[in-house]
Amino acid sequence: xxxxxxxxxxxxxxxxxxxxxxxxxxxxxxxxxxxxxxxxxxxxxxxxxxxxxxxxxxxxxxxxxxxxxxxxxxxxxxxxxxxxxxxxxxxxxxxxxxxxxxxxxxxxxxxxxxxxxxxxxxxxxxxxxxxxxxxxxxxxxxxxxxxxxxxxxxxxxxxxxxxxxxxxxxxxxxxxxxxxxxxxxxxxxxxxxxxxxxxxxxxxxxxxxxxxxxxxxxxxxxxxxxxxxxxxxxxxxxxxxxxxxxxxxxxxx
Amino acid sequence: xxxxxxxxxxxxxxxxxxxxxxxxxxxxxxxxxxxxxxxxxxxxxxxxxxxxxxxxxxxxxxxxxxxxxxxxxxxxxxxxxxxxxxxxxxxxxxxxxxxxxxxxxxxxxxxxxxxxxxxxxxxxxxxxxxxxxxxxxxxxxxxxxxxxxxxxxxxxxxxxxxxxxxxxxxxxxxxxxxxxxxxxxxxxxxxxxxxxxxxxxxxxxxxxxxxxxxxxxxxxxxxxxxxxxxxxxxxxxxxxxxxxxxxxxxxxxxxxxxxxxxxxxxxxxxxxxxxxxxxxxx
Numbered sequence: 439x440x441x442x443x444x445x446x447x448x449x450x451x452x453x454x455x456x457x458x459x460x461x462x463x464x465x466x467x468x469x470x471x472x473x474x475x476x477x478x479x480x481x482x483x484x485x486x487x488x489x490x491x492x493x494x495x496x497x498x499x500x501x502x503x504x505x506x507x508x509x510x511x512x513x514x515x516x517x518x519x520x521x522x523x524x525x526x527x528x529x530x531x532x533x534x535x536x537x538x539x540x541x542x543x544x545x546x547x548x549x550x551x552x553x554x555x556x557x558x559x560x561x562x563x564x565x566x567x568x569x570x571x572x573x574x575x576x577x578x579x580x581x582x583x584x585x586x587x588x589x590x591x592x593x594x595x596x597x598x599x600x601x602x603x604x605x606x607x608x609x610x611x612x613x614x615x616x617x618x619x620x621x622x623x624x625x626x627x628x629x630x631x632x633x634x635x636x637x638x639x640x641x642x643x644x645x646x647x648x649x650x651x652x653x654x655x656x657x658x659x660x661x662x663x664x665x666x667x668x669x670x671x672x673x674x675x676x677x678x679x680x681x682x683x684x685x686x687x688x689x690x691x
Numbered sequence: 692x693x694x695x696x697x698x699x700x701x702x703x704x705x706x707x708x709x710x711x712x713x714x715x716x717x718x719x720x721x722x723x724x725x726x727x728x729x730x731x732x733x734x735x736x737x738x739x740x741x742x743x744x745x746x747x748x749x750x751x752x753x754x755x756x757x758x759x760x761x762x763x764x765x766x767x768x769x770x771x772x773x774x775x776x777x778x779x780x781x782x783x784x785x786x787x788x789x790x791x792x793x794x795x796x797x798x799x800x801x802x803x804x805x806x807x808x809x810x811x812x813x814x815x816x817x818x819x820x821x822x823x824x825x826x827x828x829x830x831x832x833x834x835x836x837x838x839x840x841x842x843x844x845x846x847x848x849x850x851x852x853x854x855x856x857x858x859x860x861x862x863x864x865x866x867x868x869x870x871x872x873x874x875x876x877x878x879x880x881x882x883x884x885x886x887x888x889x890x891x892x893x894x895x896x897x898x899x900x901x902x903x904x905x906x907x908x909x910x911x912x913x914x915x916x917x918x919x920x921x922x923x924x925x926x927x928x929x930x931x932x933x934x935x936x937x938x939x940x941x942x943x944x945x946x947x948x949x950x951x952x953x954x955x956x957x958x959x960x961x962x963x964x965x966x967x968x969x970x971x972x973x
Contacts, residue, residue: 491873523879534874538892548878551888593874600878 440503442467442604442635443488448497448508450483450659457483459659461497465604465637470630472646472667473639474682475656481639484656485606488637489526490519501525502603524552527597531609533589535581541568541592542577548600560599567595571625587618591625598629605629605636612641643686647671655679739944760938761945767932768945771925772953778841778913778924782848783906787860789853794860808857815854821915823847828919840921848909848916856905863898864890899968903961907954914950925949 441464450458457480465471473481486492487508488499494508502525506518536544545564549555555563568574571591581589590610597605607626611619623645630636630649640646646653647667655663655676662676674680737744741755789811796808815823827843838846867890875885917927925946933942 489877491877520879520881523877526877528874528877530870530874530877532868532870534868534870536871536874536889536893538896547888548880551884552879596878 439466441465441500442469442502443637444498444500445484445488446498446500448484448487448499449495450480450487450492450508451495457659458487458494461659461661463654463661463664465635467635468633469635469651470649471637471652471654472650473637473654473656474641474643474646476682479656480659481656482608485608485637485639488604488606489523489528491528524600525603527600527602527605529590529593529597529605529607529610531612533581533586533593533613535589535592535596537581540578540580541573541584544581544592545596545599548596552600564595564599567598568592570598570628571595572621585618586614587621590614590622594622594625594629603635605634607636607638607640609639609641611645643683655682754940756941756944757938760936761941764932764942765945768925768928768942769949771923771928772949774922774924775910775913775926775953778844778848778916778922779906779910781845782852782913783902783909785845785849786852786856786905786909787902789849790856790860793853793857794864797857797861798864812854812857815851820847820851820912821918823851824915824918840916840919843919844913844916844922848912852905852909852912856902859898859901859905860894863894866897867893896968900961900965903957903964907957907961910953910957911950914946 443463443465445461445463448458448461449456461484473485475481483492487494488501490499490506497508499506499508499522501522504518504521504525506515506522535541536547539547542561542564545568546557546560549560549563550557565574565577568577571594573588573591573595576584576588576592581592584592594605594610610626611622614622619642623642626636626638626645627649638646638650650667652664653667653670654661655670655678657676657678663670663674663679665675670679671683674683738753739756740753743750743752745751793808793812796804797812799805799808824844824847827838827847828840831838831843871889871893872885875889876882880888913924914926916922917924917930920927929942929946930939933939
């Protein structure tokens with residue numbers, strides 16, 4: 439099988455700060471990969487490098503056969519980055535719905551404006567995805583009338599309507615009230631069960647343990663662990679992973 | 692269901708009582724302010740009524756003004772209203788375009804563009820509007836560029852207000868969070884699509900109320916364009932008839948009233964727009 443996402447020797451610097459250190463990773467089709475680690479370990483940056491919200495300093499990103507070298511400039515590079523973005527769907531911690539558009543308009547914006555899809559076709563597709571996240575009845579509401587959990591589910595529908603090959607979740611439940619986390623995690627689970635490839639940056643250890651095919655642990659810009667959840671929890675290799683699991687067990691996470 | 696609950700309006704809870712007390716206090720305050728306004732207006736009108744009023748031994752006499760002159764020239768001066776509004780609308784349109792460009796330049800990471808924007812704002816804000824109007828009307832002909840008074844006035848006002856309003860537009864553009872841009876980019880939008888579809892609509896919504904304020908200010912600053920002598924707006928007309936018949940006092944009072952009423956109406960419209968917009972999203 440060919441990996442959907444292949445990251446080779448990725449380096450990222452913010453000025454003189456070395457945030458990602460020679461990092462390589464492959465994600466296979468239908469795989470659910472959860473990325474955990476303390477704040478500042480570089481996990482969000484890694485995720486954002488995949489769709490070039492952060493431009494990698496060195497190394498290579500390959501998504502569904504589109505190979506882009508980091509740190510380059512020029513028209514060709516921008517075109518490749520654009521193609522990669524069309525193949526990735528991203529869900530942000532802060533939802534980032536467009537407040538001046540209704541729920542439906544939020545969801546069809548990408549297909550209509552970016553892909554030039556026929557509006558009616560986009561609406562059909564959007565309604566189907568909104569139905570999948572259980573929010574079809576809110577399609578004419580504006581985002582400010584939705585709860586955080588509902589906003590995040592719309593954001594997921596918005597990303598899905600672009601028909602991505604891989605979904606990137608950047609701490610999708612961190613900005614939510616505790617009682618709203620469940621509804622968002624359920625949608626993500628449903629998506630995983632439907633066979634979507636995804637990379638999830640999360641602090642929800644319980645969710646990761648249950649859903650992940652692989653768990654990756656990051657610390658100081660490096661991948662220190664890459665194993666099945668069961669192995670990770672029973673026999674962590676690195677001391678930093680152990681500390682993380684201790685904190686989870688003690689109920690801190 | 693208690694069928695009686697709807698009938699009684701007597702506040703019961705403590706919160707309701709406090710709310711009641713606060714609103715009635717506020718209402719009383721506003722009534723008194725309104726009353727005082729009325730008295731001040733009455734004093735102002737009385738001052739120019741020519742009437743005498745005696746308190747014991749002192750007599751206050753109002754200023755005598757020629758009401759016949761006012762009646763005769765009312766339509767002439769009022770005829771300048773349209774021109775005043777026309778200048779203001781044309782200038783605010785120009786100012787908005789320049790302000791937006793200057794604001795975008797100010798947010799640019801390309802040094803020459805950033806410099807051009809700050810240079811423009813600095814130069815225009817560092818010189819008087821009056822000077823700028825004369826520059827366009829009287830200085831440019833020396834270089835062979837002869838502009839009609841109206842065009843010179845609109846250019847000067849537009850450039851001037853554009854420089855001041857660039858701050859408004861800059862704030863409006865920065866009010867749209869980084870997350871909005873990122874979400875647009877993540878679904879594959881190009882920078883120009885992101886700007887047109889996501890950032891600008893939100894920024895303009897933010898910029899509308901303060902732009903309204905600038906427009907109100909501009910209707911008054913448009914009086915400066917009368918200095919060219921070729922734009923027959925409110926100010927020019929009142930000066931003209933006032934000087935000719937030595938009734939500048941009356942003429943200026945009339946012009947002042949027109950400006951004042953116009954400002955009141957525009958402020959009202961402005962506050963309506965503001966409440967309308969604040970009800971919207973976000």
